[in-house]
Amino acid sequence: MDCYDFCIVGGGVIGCAVARELTRYKASVALVESACDVCAGASGANSAVVHSGYDPVPGTLMSKYNVLGSSMFRSYCAALDVPYKLTGSLTVATCAEEVTALSRLLSRGVGNGVAGLEIISRREALELEPNLSDKVLAALYAPTAAITDPMELTFALRENAEANGACFRFGFTVCAARREDGRVILRSEEGGELAAKTVINCAGSGGGDVARMLGSLVYLTHRGGEYLVFDKLPFVRRPIFQTPGPMGKGVLVAPTVYGKFMVGPTAVDCVSSSMPFRSEAFGELLSAAAKSVRGLPAGKRIAKFTGVRALSQTGDFIIGPSRRGDVYNVIGIGSPGLTAAPAIASAVARSFALERRPGFSPSRRGIKRMAGASHAERAALVASDGRYGNIVCRCETVSEAEIVEAVRRGARTVDGVKKRLGVGMGRCQGGFCESRVVGILARELGIPVSRVEKTARGGFVLAKEGV
Amino acid sequence: MSFSGIIRTDVLVIGGGAAGLAAAAAAADVGVRVVLVESERLGGILCRCIHDGFGLTAYGESLTGPEYASREIVKLEGRRNVDIIIGTVTSLSSALSAEVVSEGGCFEVRARAVVLATGSRERAFGSLDIGGTRPAGIFTAGAAQRIVNEDGMSVGRRIVILGSGDIGLIMARRFTLEGAKVEAVLEIAPRPGGLARNVAQCLGDFRIPLELSTTVAEVYGYPRIEGVVAAKVDEDRRIIPGTERRIACDALVLSVGLIPIVNLLPGAAVDPATGGAEVDSRFMTTAAGVFSCGNALHINDLADNVSAEGAAAGRSAALFAIGRLEEADTVTVTAGENVASVVPRRIAVGEEATVWVRLKKSLVGTLAFRDADGYNVKDKKGAMAPNEMIAVTLAPSQTTRPLTVSAEET
Numbered sequence: 099m100d101c102y103d104f105c106i107v108g109g110g111v112i113g114c115a116v117a118r119e120l121t122r123y124k125a126s127v128a129l130v131e132s133a134c135d136v137c138a139g140a141s142g143a144n145s146a147v148v149h150s151g152y153d154p155v156p157g158t159l160m161s162k163y164n165v166l167g168s169s170m171f172r173s174y175c176a177a178l179d180v181p182y183k184l185t186g187s188l189t190v191a192t193c194a195e196e197v198t199a200l201s202r203l204l205s206r207g208v209g210n211g212v213a214g215l216e217i218i219s220r221r222e223a224l225e226l227e228p229n230l231s232d233k234v235l236a237a238l239y240a241p242t243a244a245i246t247d248p249m250e251l252t253f254a255l256r257e258n259a260e261a262n263g264a265c266f267r268f269g270f271t272v273c274a275a276r277r278e279d280g281r282v283i284l285r286s287e288e289g290g291e292l293a294a295k296t297v298i299n300c301a302g303s304g305g306g307d308v309a310r311m312l313g314s315l316v317y318l319t320h321r322g323g324e325y326l327v328f329d330k331l332p333f334v335r336r337p338i339f340q341t342p343g344p345m346g347k348g349v350l351v352a353p354t355v356y357g358k359f360m361v362g363p364t365a366v367d368c369v370s371s372s373m374p375f376r377s378e379a380f381g382e383l384l385s386a387a388a389k390s391v392r393g394l395p396a397g398k399r400i401a402k403f404t405g406v407r408a409l410s411q412t413g414d415f416i417i418g419p420s421r422r423g424d425v426y427n428v429i430g431i432g433s434p435g436l437t438a439a440p441a442i443a444s445a446v447a448r449s450f451a452l453e454r455r456p457g458f459s460p461s462r463r464g465i466k467r468m469a470g471a472s473h474a475e476r477a478a479l480v481a482s483d484g485r486y487g488n489i490v491c492r493c494e495t496v497s498e499a500e501i502v503e504a505v506r507r508g509a510r511t512v513d514g515v516k517k518r519l520g521v522g523m524g525r526c527q528g529g530f531c532e533s534r535v536v537g538i539l540a541r542e543l544g545i546p547v548s549r550v551e552k553t554a555r556g557g558f559v560l561a562k563e564g565v
Numbered sequence: 566m567s568f569s570g571i572i573r574t575d576v577l578v579i580g581g582g583a584a585g586l587a588a589a590a591a592a593a594d595v596g597v598r599v600v601l602v603e604s605e606r607l608g609g610i611l612c613r614c615i616h617d618g619f620g621l622t623a624y625g626e627s628l629t630g631p632e633y634a635s636r637e638i639v640k641l642e643g644r645r646n647v648d649i650i651i652g653t654v655t656s657l658s659s660a661l662s663a664e665v666v667s668e669g670g671c672f673e674v675r676a677r678a679v680v681l682a683t684g685s686r687e688r689a690f691g692s693l694d695i696g697g698t699r700p701a702g703i704f705t706a707g708a709a710q711r712i713v714n715e716d717g718m719s720v721g722r723r724i725v726i727l728g729s730g731d732i733g734l735i736m737a738r739r740f741t742l743e744g745a746k747v748e749a750v751l752e753i754a755p756r757p758g759g760l761a762r763n764v765a766q767c768l769g770d771f772r773i774p775l776e777l778s779t780t781v782a783e784v785y786g787y788p789r790i791e792g793v794v795a796a797k798v799d800e801d802r803r804i805i806p807g808t809e810r811r812i813a814c815d816a817l818v819l820s821v822g823l824i825p826i827v828n829l830l831p832g833a834a835v836d837p838a839t840g841g842a843e844v845d846s847r848f849m850t851t852a853a854g855v856f857s858c859g860n861a862l863h864i865n866d867l868a869d870n871v872s873a874e875g876a877a878a879g880r881s882a883a884l885f886a887i888g889r890l891e892e893a894d895t896v897t898v899t900a901g902e903n904v905a906s907v908v909p910r911r912i913a914v915g916e917e918a919t920v921w922v923r924l925k926k927s928l929v930g931t932l933a934f935r936d937a938d939g940y941n942v943k944d945k946k947g948a949m950a951p952n953e954m955i956a957v958t959l960a961p962s963q964t965t966r967p968l969t970v971s972a973e974e975t
Contacts, residue, residue, distance in 0.1 A: 327691070377696035377782055377804075401691030403699070468655075473664055476655075477671035487668035489604065489653035497666075527689030529705040533712050547718060552701035557788025559701050560712065561719040561815065 101281060102128040102265070105294030107272050107308050109136035111248060112431055113300035114255035115443035121262035123452035129264060130284065130292060132271035132304075133554065134510040137252040139302045139371065141436070142517055143325075143405025145352055145363065146248050147337045149434040150187060150240035152207025152215060153347065159415040161210045163438035163445070168212075168242055170440040178254035179464040180247060181355040185336035187243030188223060190390050192233040196341040200238045203341075207240070214241040229333055231392045243337060247355050248436050249517040250464065257507055258462040267292065268510075269555075272301070275311045282312065282424050298426045298446065303371035303408045305416075305429030312425045316416065318408040321432070322373035323363025326383050327401040328394075329525050330357040338390050347433070349386035351394075356494075356520060361387045361394070363405065373404050400525050407432040417442060419449075465503045465518070469495040490538070491531045493524020498538060505542040512536060513553040536560065570672055572648075574600040575886035577663055577676035578879065579654045579829060582609020584859025585682030586637040587872040588879030592680070593647050595883035600674055601641070602665055604653045608634030609684060610707065611868060613714045616735050618762075622869035633868060657681075659831040661854050677886035678854045680878050681830065681842070685823040685860035687732075693821065697783035702790035706732035706820035713739060721816025725793050726750045727781050731759035731866070733820020738767035740818075747773045748812050751795055753780040753802055756927060758820070758952055760866055782809060784817060793817055823864045831855060838906035839863040845895055845911040846918035846964075848878035849885070856882045863908045863921065866954050870921075896964060901935075901971030903928060905951065912964045922955045922970055930974040932957065936966040 104120050106113045109131030120127045131138070148171045154161035175182035191197040200217050207215045216239050223237040224230055230237075260266060271287040281293045301308040306318035333351075340348030346365045353359045361383050366373065380402075387394055410416045410430030415438070419426045428446060431438070468476055468486060479486040485499035496519045501509075504518040512528075515521050515535055522528030522535070536559050540547040551557050576592040578585045581603025589601040606612055611619070614630025621627055624636065641647050652667025654674075663674045687705035702721060704712070709720045710732060722745050726733045729752040737747045750768060755778050757764045768775050776795070782804055783794040797808035825841035833852035834843040842850040842857040849856050858878035859871040884890035893913035898920060900907045905925045912918045922932060927950040934943040934957070942963045949955060949972060 372698075372787065374698045374783070374785070375696045377694070379696065380694045399692050400689065468666070473671065473673070476664075476666060480666065480668070480671045484668040487652065487666050487671065489655070489666055492604065492653060495653075495655055525689075526686045527691045529687045529689055529708050532708060533716055533718075537716075547716075552788065553699070554788040557701035561721050 099283070099291050099293050100128070101293040102126045103294065104128070104296050104298060105130060105282070105284060105292055106298045106300055107284070108299070108301035108304070109133070109256065109266065110139050110300065110302045111137070111141040111252045111255065111436055111439045112302070112428055112442060114252050114259060115439045116298055116300055116428065116446050117264045118255045118259040118262065119443040119447035121259055121264050122447065122455060122458045123450070124455045125452055127259070127264040128267060128292060128294065129259070130267045130270035130272060130286070132269070134268045135508055135514045136256045136266070137249050137517055140405045140407050141252045142249045143403050144248060144433070144436055145337070145350060145360070146245055146354055146436070147187070147350070147352055148182070148244035148246055149437045150207070150215070150243040151210050151212045151434070151437075152203050152238065152240055153342060154210065154434070156206060156209045159417055160434065160438070163415065163441040164434045165211050166441035167434070167438040171244060171246065171437065174440045175246060175251065177460045178251065178258060178462050180251045180254050182244055182246050183355050184242075184244045185353070186239060186241040187337040187339060188227060189238040189240070189339040189341060190223065190230065190234045191236050191341050192231070192389055193235070197236050199341045200236060203238055212240065212242065215239070227334055227336070227338060229391045229393060230338070231388060231390055233389060245337065245353060245355050253507070253518055254462050254464065258460070261462065262458055272308055272311065277424070296424055296426060296450070298428060300428045302431070303406050305408050305427070309427055309429060312420065313422060314420045314425065314427060316427065316429065318410060318430055320368050320371065320406050321409055322366045322368040322404050322406045324366070324375050324379040324383065324404045325360050325362030325402065326380070326399055327358055327360045327403070329398040329400050331359065331395065331398055333359050333395065334391065340390055349383060349390075351387055351391050368406060371406050373406050375402055375404050400527060401523070407435070415442070417446065465500050465507070467500060468497050490534050491519070491521040491524065493526050494520040496521045501535060501538050502542055505539060510543065511551045511553055512539065512559060515539065532559070572600060572672060572674045574598045574648070574674060574676050576600070576678050576680065576879070576882045577602070577661070577674050578680045578682055579657070579663070580609065580682035580684055580861065581607045581649070582682065582684050582859065583611055583634070583637065583868045583871040584684070584861065584875035584878070585609070585680065586634070586641065587875030588680040588682055588858060588882065589647055590637070590640040591876040591879035592883035593641070593644050595880060595887070597646065597883045597886050599647045600650060600676070601647065602650045602652055602654050602674070605651070607638050607649065613707070613710045615714045616739070619868050622867070623872055630868070637872065654829060657829045657831050659852055678856065678882035680882045681855065681857045681861050682859050682875055683826040683829060683861040685825050685864060688819070688822040688824060690819060693819070695781050695784060697785050697794070698787040700784065700787045700790040702816045703784065704816065704818050706730065706736045706818050709736055709818050710739070713743060719743065719745070720818065721745060721814065723748055723814045724816045724818055725781070725812055725814040726818045726820060728752060728820035728822070729757040729759050729764070729775060730820040730822060731763050733818065734759045734763040734767040736818060736820070737773050738771055741771045741773065748814055749773075749795070750775045751779045751781060752777050753798055754778070756950070756952070760952060780804070781817065790815060790817055823860060825861050825863065827861065830857070836906070836910060838900060839908060844909045846909045846913050846916060847881040847890065848874065848909070849881060854885055863906065870954070870956070896967045899967070899969045901969040903972035904970050907970050912959070914965055915961045916964060917958065917961050918964055919956055919958045920970070922957065924949055924951045924955070924972050926951060928972055928974045930972060932970065932972050934959065934963070934968045934970050936968060942968065
């Protein structure tokens, strides 16, 4: 049986970031993940916002890691070749009570150490965001907020961790644990075993289950958020939040780094780690968004998704060693978990006081992309590999060469390609390209076309040949 | 073949389906240089339409899509003034310069006129108000058609089709012939979306149930679809509580509308009624030298009509390229009562012009073209429905004043 110094459970953004941080040190690192790829859960289904940090309660882990993470994010993304766009954010108030609440948020933000916060008038807010609703009275402007691509970040972290020696095992659903000779032995539903001196639980929505298997009596609740995605349109320039109320942060309207924008999330308590999109959510989201913006182009909607986050009962992140010391929990990471990820990972890795490893390389280069490249760059790419000239996804301008490279870097399903390259995320939603992607996946993976899966194990895109 | 740098031509045709093939042939007939860029294979969507019914108007016989395509492709063969490139146009400037990406290289095409024959895309699952899971096994009808007819694969064994557009109806028959069971075709409107002949020949003849005023409220099952929750809707297309019922299936196929592809249109006006470019009777958009035809312009019922439009647009583009398309004053054509859309929106004064009209509702009565004084310059009488596009040809004497088209019930 393989034995590692550290075994991380869970391949979301937190798990991958922790794995990468640990490879800075002299230690052997493994990461186990139940899905066939990283980024299978909430890391691929969130608002993609780097929060400034005015919202978390001072003194909490959330506030500490949010503000720290936010300050680290730009250089983190630069090293990993991940999109990051410093947009700032607006939090709008639509009634007198909310205007008062903005002042409280401002002083909370200042207390948390957030720089540059200011309350601006309706007129100033409209100059920044012309599509604000008529109800907006004032706004809290947070210049340090940004947007990113959380999926690309998670894949980048995996690639960089692997390049630095971490071992990733997929299809490993932890179902039991035992202790032997000072090691923790994890067993998977699929039948494998893996031993580690320390287990780091980053299992996201499964974090409570894994914690209890390892002896910590932790229970998490689950909250689902539904989102709508709209086609490329300069409708908003920065994330627009609503004044947080007792029901949560409200619905935001936020651009993506690729020029689309989204509306969400709802906040629905749910029991399972995957939640269906409720039919009533369409209306709820549109009317909630109408509080912040006007003229939402309903006809430009192209997609919808849900993300489920695991929340602790304390309302804060759970980060720290268990009583036995061989398990370290990093769970209950709801919002602002993405923003906090770099800071959490760094703190977790440093807490083990390990010796630095000289060969660590912090940088990773993304797949060379046709989209966004200049004519000369495109010509050079096609000259280097003719498959760059075979445009498979017309909506997002993605070529065969990029898909082949995504598979080489770990994409195993249609969604694995989609999350890495945006293939099928455009306005045709894969209508033109899905079957071509299936063909390329089958060829590159050496499997029959009928065995290519959409998202998860057993979710075959096509029925078998013939009926 | 390897390309680089700049290719100069008189006419650039973007898209090698029914519209683009006809446009290229017609432009070549004028004697100008033509470059046609097709992203996958000549014939476009025709290649996957293995049913018959193509060519009834153009050739006087019933052909399959591939047969029809080959007749159109032959017209381009051996022409010295036509170059065909398999590649993707990624951008088009208002100066009529296009970037083309192909496996042979990445280059620029500079043209004097451009015909956009880029076809349409299908409305996708993500844009519909259907809740539930996001499983594998949901396809648009055109994608399913490609998988079954071109790739020789199957999408499922028990299939529910949402929407009764023509492709959905044709695929209902196709799935049945392939041995799958089509559990139902559900249509949210109180009437079928496709042509009457397709409802009869594709559903009726195979006893496939068509349920009108019915939609899919939710899908269930994960990671592969296990079924849908179907529900009746009221006149405002709201689900009527209590009418929900589960239909087990392993594939959901959507035939809920086509949308013209206009993303290459360089800053020209789009008609919200059709989703395509706003054109005049010569098929020129509001961007000088840029022409549009076929499903990129408005959604057609018949490929024969697409070819006719393509030929007209191609000829106009060729004449424009050599400075022989004389500028003309235009009169407007406006959609009036019961009319959903009208193409073209502007007609060259004193020229013969065909006008395509789509109605908002079914009716028996008169489609009338009236001038500002209410004088009826041209009309067409009979039973008319939104699922059958109406073509009316106006004589030169009838295109001298602004007109409003209305469908008047009798």
